[in-house]
Amino acid sequence: MFRSTYNFDKLLEKATSGVRVETDWERIIQICDLIRQGDVQPKYAVGAVKKQLYSVNPRSAVLGLVVLDSCMKNCGYLIHDEVGTRPYMEQLRELAKTTSHDEVKAKILELIQAWAYAFRDSPKYRAVQDILNIMKREGFNFPTLRESDAMFSADTAPAWVDGDVCHGCRIQFGMVQRKHHCRACGQVFCGQCSSKTAALPKFGIEKEVRVCERCFDIINR
Structure with missing residues (x-):
């Protein structure tokens, strides 16, 4: 576990480097993988x-907010x-009120609004909607909801399925x-059956990542 948290911290440090110009999607995806695989506690x-x-x-x-949103x-x-x-x-509400950086405040407002929309029918996460309503009454100017954020309400990355054979061709997994x-679907495949790549903006992934042939066809249909 120590090694996993060490790797997580290093990935996070590089993904949120202040000198980084573009979003480091490769490391952000690795961060999400460490959480999904149970290597790092949420x-x-x-x-x-x-x-x-x-x-x-x-x-x-x-960039820290981008990582947080990708994990969500x-x-x-x-x-x-x-x-x-x-x-x-x-805490996010307080940070939006106290930060002196407009870009940080804008990103917080964007994420709170997107999450509130995503969880609007989920009593378990009612606190998100409540904070949005409170901040609106306080005069915060929220941005227009983006299409990719709206999609998040219906589409959350699926849990990964494990298996001993490829979900496509049924070949047995082993050392080779x-x-x-x-x-896109969370199923497990051999390299040949998952050789395609595609961006998945509905999951907050703008970088092209590995998908199976069926999902590739659906995405590009």
């Missing part, structure tokens, strides 16, 4: 990411149960035949 992950939100470098803080869209209830609480949402997950 509470630890959320705590580590939260530290980045208070960085004196606004670029690091914004790709790690399911593991992260939802940590972030969608009143204490955590209150490695298993790969399709990031």
